[in-house]
Amino acid sequence: MxxxxxxxxxxxxxxxxxxxxxxxxxxxxxxxxxxxxxxxxxxxxxxxxxxxxxxxxxxxxxxxxxxxxxxxxxxxxxxxxxxxxxxxxxxxxxAGELKGHVYADTPEALRGWHAAGKALYVYSSGSVEAQKLIFGHTDYGDLTPLFSGYFDTRIGGKREAASYRRILDEIALPGAQVLFLSDVGEELDAARAAGMQTCQLVRDDKTVPAPAHPQAKSLAEVSA
Structure with a gap:
C-alpha cells in the first residue's frame, strides 16, 4: 500500500x-x-x-x-x-510578474491523494524555495499546504540511488510504501534501486519512454 x-x-x-x-x-x-x-x-x-x-x-x-x-x-x-x-x-x-505553472490534472490529483491520507513530497533539482514558489502561486491557488516536505539537490543528485535512500530515511517509510513520479528514466531507475515504487509521466513526445517502469499520461492515470 x-x-x-x-x-x-x-x-x-x-x-x-x-x-x-x-x-x-x-x-x-x-x-x-x-x-x-x-x-x-x-x-x-x-x-x-x-x-x-x-x-x-x-x-x-x-x-x-x-x-x-x-x-x-x-x-x-x-x-x-x-x-x-x-x-x-x-x-x-x-511582484506578480510570474505565475507558477502546473498541469490542469495536478491540483485534483494532489488534493485527492492528500484527502486519502497519503503524505506528499517534492524532489526537484530546483531549490526548495523555488519549489514552494511554483506550488504557492498557481492559477489553482496555493497548493503548498498539501505537501509534507521538499527535497532538492542538497539531499543528493536525482540520478543517484543514495539520494532516494536518504529521502526514505527522512520520511521514515520503507521504499515499498513510497511512490516516486518523474518523467526521467534515470531518476526512476535510481528510485527503484533504492526500493521505491515508480511511475513515469509521459506527457508528450519530448519524454524518452522508460518501459521498465509503469507509465501514465497524466497524474489522473497514476495508480496510487
Whole structure:
C-alpha cells in the first residue's frame, strides 16, 4: 500500500517549457543586477563563495555573474545556482510578474491523494524555495499546504540511488510504501534501486519512454 508520494516537477506536475522558456530567462536577465543589489547579503555572499569553489578560483562579481549566466544556459544542476535562481524568482512571484505553472490534472490529483491520507513530497533539482514558489502561486491557488516536505539537490543528485535512500530515511517509510513520479528514466531507475515504487509521466513526445517502469499520461492515470 502506498503511504507517500514523492514527485518531480518538470515534465511531471508542471511543463518543462515553463521552466526553460519562462523561469530560466527571467533569472538570467536579472542575475547580474540582483547580485549587485544584494552584494552585501550574507546568504548571497555564501552562495558566491560556493560558485568560486566550483570554479576553483576567485571571481569578481561580474565574473561570477558570467559563470551563473552560463550555468543557466547549460541547465547545470548546481545548488548555488538553484538557490540564487529561487531568490530571483521570489521577487518575480511577489511582484506578480510570474505565475507558477502546473498541469490542469495536478491540483485534483494532489488534493485527492492528500484527502486519502497519503503524505506528499517534492524532489526537484530546483531549490526548495523555488519549489514552494511554483506550488504557492498557481492559477489553482496555493497548493503548498498539501505537501509534507521538499527535497532538492542538497539531499543528493536525482540520478543517484543514495539520494532516494536518504529521502526514505527522512520520511521514515520503507521504499515499498513510497511512490516516486518523474518523467526521467534515470531518476526512476535510481528510485527503484533504492526500493521505491515508480511511475513515469509521459506527457508528450519530448519524454524518452522508460518501459521498465509503469507509465501514465497524466497524474489522473497514476495508480496510487
Amino acid at each position: 502506498i503511504k507517500a508520494i514523492v514527485t518531480d516537477i518538470e515534465g511531471t506536475t508542471s511543463s518543462i517549457d515553463f521552466v526553460h522558456q519562462t523561469l530560466f530567462p527571467f533569472a538570467r536577465t536579472r542575475m547580474r543586477a540582483f547580485l549587485r543589489e544584494n552584494a552585501g547579503d550574507d546568504r548571497v555572499q555564501a552562495l558566491l563563495a560556493d560558485v568560486e569553489e566550483v570554479e576553483k578560483g576567485d571571481l569578481s562579481l561580474d565574473e561570477a555573474a558570467d559563470v551563473l549566466e552560463r550555468w543557466i544556459a547549460e541547465d547545470r544542476k548546481l545548488t548555488p545556482l538553484k538557490a540564487l535562481q529561487g531568490m530571483i524568482w521570489k521577487t518575480g512571484y511577489e
